[in-house]
Amino acid sequence: MPHTAGYRGRFAPTPSGPLHFGSLVAALGSYLDARAVGGKWFLRIEDIDPPRCPPGAADTILRQLEAFGLHWDGEVSYQSLHGAAYAASLLRLEQLGLAYPCSCSRKQWRQHAIYPGWCRDGVRDVGKPVAWRLRSDLGLRPVAWHDRLFGPQSFDPETLGDVVLKRKDGLWAYQLAVVVDDAEQHITHVVRGLDLLDNTPWQRQLQEALGFAEPRYLHLPLIVSTEGQKLSKQTLAPALPEEGDAVRSLLFQALQALDQAPPRVLAGASVEAQLEWAISHWSVSRLNATPSRPWKQSE
Structure with missing residues (x-):
């Protein structure tokens, strides 16, 4: 496999609600990419926006991942505990003349x-x-980089605007938090949904300014409804189960959505058997570089 030694990946959901099938595909792709080369896979809960994070949602996510056999290394990381690291990085950016206060609404x-x-x-x-x-x-x-699926990418960040790093209400914003956390955890490979591809220019600017290493990026096609909407809590995507036959069925469907062509005999196999096959057969070259995958939950 063409990965560097010491692979360190992560899955970083926002606990705004339970995981759904689109979340499963992203988590599974990230997990397999790490485990296929004997790498580490970490779990980070991105809970820096408390109004969006109902009580108990993070615990539900942990149970869902465990039900699908996606066991992480080490302790769970919670962004809400990392404010001091974010503040230090923001101060450094201010000193460099790259961050500024803004009163505009x-x-x-x-x-x-x-x-x-x-x-x-x-x-x-x-x-x-x-x-x-x-x-x-x-x-x-x-900002230019090579996505492992979608190939060469180039953006002028100024066409995207001056992104917020810290909000007026004092809460930390995603772009700074994710860059600092990836550096703190020494993440070498980022595997995530295609909806975050255009966030990468800001993140690369921040990595460069703060002297952080650049991870390798793999953006996965999005799972969308039959109407073409991204699966999300807002579009009423059904929550992943935490037990039962549906777990095995959805895991098999996620492998299909990742173009891994699992043999039909695996459809009724245990979670452990499906993952064992998937880890030994994982191939990024099988992924089809189409932007979205329609999906409808089986009755």
Whole structure:
């Protein structure tokens, strides 16, 4: 396999609700990519937005993963405990002139496709609450990398705007948190859904500015409903079961969604047998670089 030694991967769900089939495909792809080369696979709960994270959701996710045989290495990492590391990185970005406070509200710039950078040279409305943004016009530009499925990628981050690193309400934003956590955990390979591909330019800028290593990226096709909507809590995607025959059936369907062509005899096999086969046969080259996979839960 063409992986470097010391593979360290991760699955990092937001506990806004239980996992669904799209989550399973992402978790399974990440897990197999690590285990196929004897690598480590870590679990990070991205709970930095408490209003979106109902009590008990994180525990449900842990039970769901265990039901599907996706056992992680080490202790579960919780982003809500990492504020000091995020603060240190934000301070470093401020010192480098790459992060700035911004008083602007979305309502103020609603006529623009992206935030126009009004506070880059000083807070526009002094005395109002501020968010912290990344200067996308400085640092690494353009951002280019090679996705293991979708091939060469190149973005000018300034066309995406100055992303928020810390919100006005004091909560940390995803882009900074994920970059700091990947560095802290020495993650070498990121396997995740295609919906996060256009987040990579900001993350690469942050990695470069903070002196963090660049992981290898593999973005998986999205699982969508028969109407073409991404499976999510908002689109009422059914929650994964925590036990029963449906677990084996959905695991087999997830292997099919990942283009691994599992033999039909595996459809009724145990979770352990399916994963044993999948780990020994995992191949990124089998993945079809199409952006989405329609899926409907069997009756």
